[in-house]
Amino acid sequence: YPIENSSFLLQNDTLIIKNQGNIPFKKIIEVSIGDKKEILDVTIPVGKEAKYKLFAPEGEYNISIKSGESTFSRSTFLTGKSIDIKEMRSDKGSLIKLILWAIVIAILIALVILYYKKIKPKTSWATIPKNTERSYIQSTPKKNYSKFIQEKSGKVEVAVISLNIKNSNKIETIKDTSAEKTLERIFEKIRKEGLKVYNQGAFKIILLPTPSEKEPAPILKALNLAKEIKEVLDEYNEHFALKIKYGIGINKGYMFAETKEGKIVYTSIGSTVVSAKNLSEFANGQVIINEEVYRSALGKIKVEKIGEKRWCLLSIVNRAQYSDFIKKFMNK
Incomplete structure (x- = not known):
């Protein structure tokens, strides 16, 4: 017989809703971030999950989720310009973009390493002039x-x-x-x-x-x-x-x-x-x-x-x- 069931998990600023039933999970979910309430129209296929990014001005907030008679409550730190909830979609296009960016970054790192190896013999701590070192110390602001x-x-x-x-x-x-x-x-x-x-x-x-x-x-x-x-x-x-x-x-x-x-x-x-x-x-x-x-x-x-x-x-x-x-x- 059909079972509609779900679980909620809060990882830092990410809300994860998993469909643990044997039919698609379709419900209206109320999410409270502090005193503000947001409504989510959730549809999750069998065996899948949906992820939502939570935003709010910097600070710790109490997060409450209400789905029918079940409730879920946790506290976490959030950041953002205003209170908002955005669904995180992980489609193939995003994965391809991620792979391309990873390749580009790897190439840039390789170029930096090659450049560093070429210029490394030209500089060392032993060859830094005293006046250069003194100038550096004077221009370094006090750490806060x-x-x-x-x-x-x-x-x-x-x-x-x-x-x-x-x-x-x-x-x-x-x-x-x-x-x-x-x-x-x-x-x-x-x-x-x-x-x-x-x-x-x-x-x-x-x-x-x-x-x-x-x-x-x-x-x-x-x-x-x-x-x-x-x-x-x-x-x-x-x-x-x-x-x-x-x-x-x-x-x-x-x-x-x-x-x-x-x-x-x-x-x-x-x-x-x-x-x-x-x-x-x-x-x-x-x-x-x-x-x-x-x-x-x-x-x-x-x-x-x-x-x-x-x-x-x-x-x-x-x-x-x-x-x-x-x-x-x-x-x-």
Whole structure:
């Protein structure tokens, strides 16, 4: 007898729907990306599958799929200009184009190798004049986080700060300019430090990738930055009637970084971002860290244990090299 059945799989930004029945799968499927819903009219032959590419402004989203009475839900990082879903077709024409491009690239690589072999005897580190080397060093700008990732794409260790504005809806509804300006000035300062801020509703996610050898460890940078954000928000709350209710969480883990069209795109690995968000949800006007962060900063911070594998950050032993943040911010 006919059986109509399907399975759903989410691989990063790709939704895969497989027909596991013995008849063609024809259904209207509702796909939710965050708060926005998209409708797909799906037709999949027996034993086949359909793939769909998901797009959204950079950030982590909850993806929900509803097909009849069955539901499927996962979270993943997406990129794009706007929320959209496009079917990925793998026809023979695309395969031929892919093969042709592979041949062209192989030829170009071979030409580069031949050219390199011809010019290699003419240059060596031993024959570089001193004035040339000095000129190179002087013209090399100081590395920031973005340039470091562009040079080392791939799996990178990151410190993740999650700032949870718990009454963000109230601030937006009342349109309190003082609160909004305070938050925007914080984010602007963070962006000027070369860091990315991802807007995920009430959660503001700040990523600090592993820096070069000459810069501070990302965990210490994250702890100092989080402490400074807390102090700025506390300072604001002392002087204004509408309080900004917040919680800050810090986690460390790994993400996949790659450069696309000149921009750095991060893909979450495991629960790196989710864990930071959970900590900020638990925090109440505090900076909460987990065991991984605590062990990385052992001896450099003062904390209070407030639960299983959770610590509240009280102070940082040496903040001299980071102390200009609040002064610059409050003097604006």
